Amino acid sequence: MxxxxxxxxxxxxxxxxxxxxxxxxxxxxxxxxxxxxxxxxxxxxxxxxxxxxxxxxxxxxxxxxxxxxEEKTSPEVTLLLGLLKKRDRLEFAIEKSVELGADRIVLYPGDHSEKGRVRLDRVEAAVKSAMKQSLRYYLPEVILEKNLESALNSFTDKRTLIAADETISGNEVAKPGEDGFLLIVGPEGGFSNAEREAMKKRGVLAYSLGSKRLRTETAAIAMVDRFKNVL
Amino acid sequence: MxxxxxxxxxxxxxxxxxxxxxxxxxxxxxxxxxxxxxxxxxxxxxxxxxxxxxxxxxxxxxxxxxxxxEEKTSPEVTLLLGLLKKRDRLEFAIEKSVELGADRIVLYPGDHSEKGRVRLDRVEAAVKSAMKQSLRYYLPEVILEKNLESALNSFTDKRTLIAADETISGNEVAKPGEDGFLLIVGPEGGFSNAEREAMKKRGVLAYSLGSKRLRTETAAIAMVDRFKNVL
CATH class of the missing domain: 2.40.240.20 (Hypothetical PUA domain-like; domain 1)
Structure with missing residues (x-):
């Protein structure tokens, strides 16, 4: 079909x-x-x-x-993703996240992103294609924010904020907020100290995907699947 | 590092x-x-x-x-994956599966695979690279089987067999066998009737990843993460 x-x-x-x-x-x-x-x-x-x-x-x-x-499936999941260096890896992360049910994609150049720009038209095309391919009927919006802090300012209301963090072990069990989850994934270089500080102030919870080092796109895919479908 | x-x-x-x-x-x-x-x-x-x-x-x-x-993490997960048409999608599925902890990759040309061959040297290189990148210390073996039935014959002992199946809803809770799980994912075209029959005879359990259509590589990644890390 x-x-x-x-x-x-x-x-x-x-x-x-x-x-x-x-x-x-x-x-x-x-x-x-x-x-x-x-x-x-x-x-x-x-x-x-x-x-x-x-x-x-x-x-x-x-x-x-x-x-x-068709009603939207809950919890609503917004993926906040640092810009990656390689376009194919960024687009892959986004395609898989949409297939697995992400409702909104917010991109930001992280302090440790090696690349500050992204072609939003290509990202939007990948999102549309993934929506159609997976037979979803809601088109996720794509937003580009200036940096992590401005993204946090825009999306903290009524969401439970969770960052993929390889430096911690053990996880608090988190319930979605009224508007679901905001899942935060850093770029390849990880979060800067300033970004960690900004997240701390906002009450972002740290979530460990396991003891092994995951590439950014793998972390994004696993975060979306776990918080949208499994946990 | x-x-x-x-x-x-x-x-x-x-x-x-x-x-x-x-x-x-x-x-x-x-x-x-x-x-x-x-x-x-x-x-x-x-x-x-x-x-x-x-x-x-x-x-x-x-x-x-x-x-x-370092001890191996349990449960042991063997991913049995139908050959995909596009090489980059197959290699991506394998790379992500290894990052997320797959212990063994078994490939087979499915009845509905559009492509019957694969360059095992490239797959092995992707596996090695993913192992190193994610700081894992066990190198997953890569095996090419003749078809799904021969793969089932080789790997049914002491494993709980689970196939990603979009045609069912609801899931039985499955415990790993002594040698963990064998996770079965079909190629783009899905399973043939003969393959479904062979799986039924072997007592393969059907697992639904959700009501939406997922690409093969997405199903493989989600299956490995769920059975290795979450469920």
Whole structure:
């Protein structure tokens, strides 16, 4: 089954228009024809079963046959991830986190990040692709913050804050806040002293993923799976 | 901290010889000098703190200062993974599984695998690199089986067999066998009916990772983390 994404403004209760890459994927890559049945999500929890009515150069129009709404799964999980040096490892961490249910991705250049910039369009494309691939119907938002402290300022309300920390052992059992968890993962170089201090002030709990050294992307994936699905 | 790997036959209680890529990495890439202190593992549970005595063209000799033996962590986890189409996704799954503690990697071309071959030397290099990167001291063995059934024949003794299965919901709680778990993950195309039948005969338990569709490499990573570390 293939799932397509339509911007919410292109979705009504009876008709949906796919644009850009989504239209190209449906029409040119998968060679769908008028009359074909496809699935589309608006990224806001609804899946639409549709029948294609027009295929144009840049758009694909579809009639809604049936729609299904799905509640968000709790706890809500926001992943706060330091920028990594290698693009493929960052995108992999994000793709896997979304597959495993992360609801929001917040990136920041950490004091020890070797790279300060990221192409948000590529990250957003990876997020969209992972949502469709895993048949999720909520599109996680992607936010770039200036640094860890500004990210903490933006997301501390009503969330339980937990940082992956290889320097501790043993874990406090943490309950999600009203808005779930904020899971904090540092870049390859780990957290700076200033960042540790800022987290301490905010009451961030330290969580150990085990005694072994994990790469950043591995820590991010394991954190999301554990707090979203297992613990 | 950098960790190097030496073949057990090059390890004695007082001297160790690094060869090939390991020697090159120590001497040429990291530019170590005679007298430098380095860490070496034999992949059998021991970490050696050493001092470099000679740097030659293809070898690095080191004197053992101190050695530390580490017990294997239980449960023992063997990952049985169908061959994937894309090499980078297969190697990523293996790298992450080793970081998270998989003790053995068994690969098989599934009935629905699009690719029947794999370069074992590359997989072994990925395993070795992940072991060193995560500061583990046991080198997981890598085995290529002919198909799922032959793999099941080789590894059913004294293991609890669990397959990642998206078609079920709810999970039986499984205890590890005397030799731990055998975690079975299919290729992209999933299991064939014949494979499902073979697993049923062997008493393989089905485990659901959640209601959403996960890519094979995501399922492998989550299975290893859950059964090795969390459940």
């Amino acid at each position: 293939n799932l397509f994404y339509a911007n919410p403004e292109d979705v009504s209760s009876s008709f949906i228009c796919l644009r850009g890459q989504e239209a190209k994927h449906a029409g040119k890559v998968l060679r769908h024809r008028v009359g074909d049945s496809i699935y589309i999500t608006d990224g806001n929890g609804t899946r639409y079963q549709c029948s294609i009515t027009h295929i144009n150069n840049d758009t694909v129009d579809a009639k809604v046959i049936q729609s299904t709404f | 950098n960790l190097f790997y030496a073949n057990p036959e090059d390890v004695s209680s007082s001297f160790i010889c690094l060869r090939g890529q390991e020697a090159k990495h120590a001497g040429k890439v990291l530019r170590h000098r005679v007298g430098d202190s380095i860490y070496i593992t034999d992949g059998n549970g021991t970490r050696y703190q050493c001092s470099i005595t000679h740097i030659n063209n293809d070898t690095v000799d080191a004197k053992v200062i101190q050695s530390t033996f």
